[in-house]
Amino acid sequence: MKTFIAKRLLLGILVLFGVILITFTLTRVIPSDPAAQWVGPRATAEQIKAARIELGLDKPLYIQFGKYLQNLLRGNLGYSLKSHQPVLNELKTYIPATMELVLLSTIGAIFIGLPLGVMSAKRKDEWVDHICRFFSVGAVSLPTFWIGIFLQLVFYRWLGILPMGDQLSMNIKLMYNIPKITGFLTLDSLITGNFIVFKDALTHLILPGITIALYPIGLVARMTRSALLEILNEDYIRAARSYGLPERMVLWSYALKNSLGPTVTVVTLSIGYTLVNTFLVESIFSWPGIGNYVATAVISLDYPAIMGVTIFSACAYVILNLIADIIIALDPRVRI
Amino acid sequence: MFGKMFSPEVLKPQIRELKLSIYLLNKNKLTRLSMITVILLIAFAILAPFIAPYPSHIYGIANPQDKLLPPSAKYIFGTDELGRDVFSRVLYGTRISLQTAILAVGLALLIGIPLGAIAGATGGYVDEIIMRITDIFLSFPPLLLAIAIAAFLGPNLQNAMLAIAISWWPWYTRLVRGQAVSIRERQFVKAAKAIGTPHFKIVFGHIVPNCIAPVIVQASMDLGGVILTAASLSFLGLGAQPPTPEWGLMVSTSRNYFLNAWWYSFFPGIAIFITVLAFNLLGDGLREIMDPKTRKY
Secondary structure (H helix, E strand, O other): OHHHHHHHHHHHHHHHHHHHHHHHHHHHHOOOOHHHHHHOOOOOHHHHHHHHHHOOOOOOHHHHHHHHHHHHHOOOOOEOOOOOOEHHHHHHHHHHHHHHHHHHHHHHHHHHHHHHHHHHHHOOOOHHHHHHHHHHHHHHHOOHHHHHHHHHHHHHHHOOOOOOOOOOOHHHHHHOOOOOOOOOHHHHHHHOOOHHHHHHHHHHHHHHHHHHHHHHHHHHHHHHHHHHHHHHOOHHHHHHHHOOOOHHHHHHHHHHHHOHHHHHHHHHHHHHHHHHHHHHHHHHOOOOOHHHHHHHHHHHOOHHHHHHHHHHHHHHHHHHHHHHHHHHHOOOOOOO | OOOHHHOHHHHHHHHHHHHHHHHHHHHOHHHHHHHHHHHHHHHHHHHHHHHOOOHHHOOOOOOHHHOOOOOOOOOOOOEOOOOOEHHHHHHHHHHHHHHHHHHHHHHHHHHHHHHHHHHHHHOHHHHHHHHHHHHHHHOOOHHHHHHHHHHHHOOOHHHHHHHHHHHHHHHHHHHHHHHHHHHHOOHHHHHHHHOOOOHHHHHHHHHHHHOHHHHHHHHHHHHHHHHHHHHHHHHOOOOOOOOOOOHHHHHHHHOOOOOOOHHHHHHHHHHHHHHHHHHHHHHHHHHHHHOOOOOOO
């Protein structure tokens, strides 16, 4: 088990190194000049030259890469070309809002997607299965960005029952001051006992939450269904049934437990996908998270910011994969 | 080299298999529906210039007097902020989306198949190096990589295609490698080796043609995901640029107007949805037929 984890960890580090190498190389082959961007559009040639030396862009590529890695290990992701602020600090302010969405969608994936998949497998080829399948395939085929806009149209413009975007209403934002304890707005307002803010934050979470949760719900439902179907054909399930065990027990305890491997993998995978999907959704809902941050960085080619978010997402992804591997390895059949 | 592969004698069992597959695909209602939709979409893509009621609205020409009109008999999907017919543009979008997806997948295949075949057929440290590189690519979401690459390459449709291909090829490499490893042990490869056929010729003359079928199936199943990725890139401003009638881009521009012109974002979005759904359902059906465990006669 220990060597297995060590091996996985090593692969994870290799992956991160690969990601950093690829993105770093890309930033250096692009035609735009970071030094010119750093000093702004009205800079003189001397100023650009000075900026190039300041940013270390005059040195050979491998030295630049070494320097970048060195800084990275110290937690320095460089400075945003646009705001001139450390990228790490900017990420820190944006990450909690994104995590709120990601967590919500994961809860949805587990508590809606999983039962949906089980129901679908249990009633294979019946109408329940058809509806579940159509829903799950539909959910992964929906363009996330479009469903966000569509929900805004229906619930904000036509029905007028939910806010269009942002984390809080303008008046609430001006009236109350929520101290940052965890960084999660809903949690912070709950801790401080400010229920007005909590309720407002919750209503603001609904639309982006649904938008972002649809994909993982569909993915998990689909995976659970196919994993379960394979298990339900096994002899030991038939044996359990022939013993007269209640169907509920066979399904939820015997079959589901054994199909959890692929399901756990897909849940962790879907967290990674959700993280990337926030890039598309947050800008629609003016949600102050890293997705919104990277969407603006991408347009202005603020490469330290893009790299920062890429590295953060890759780190999250590697850690999630590691967790999935460990959970699966707890299964005695996989244990090496 | 390929001449013998396609002789009627050799193809007989394959044709029988194909007929059976088509029969099975046709039996499932949902799959049949998706197959019809895909065929219709391809027809739309090819015939777009003849069906589109306002071909001149695709690029350029603005009719400010008709801007943001709701759906009517004259403009069945309404018009956009420049007074262009949304229906014509969505129709042309089929062309762009399918083209982008097929080219991107094709490019990914072009990188992925040779690498996988070389890795599987050669083995040893070559295999190890190639597969560890694919592991790196496979270990995070393709959309993230595509966004990063497209951002750095510069925003246009060609670069978006390239970005998708770069983030997609490892899937095919892995698939082909698995096939190649088993084909490597077959008699005809050993015979070719014994008579001194050069390694290069064995890889591309014997191994690649024999492991191409499952890869093509996988690739066609991936088209839905690729179309969605391409649309997402365009939505972020990293793919097609105006005035290209690309669906993702149309949804993106419509964001400034959709509160008062629902049709502008609704129709391009539903077009993406139907296309991706059709490809995904077809892929699901294909997978069920290919997998003997779920295959039903």
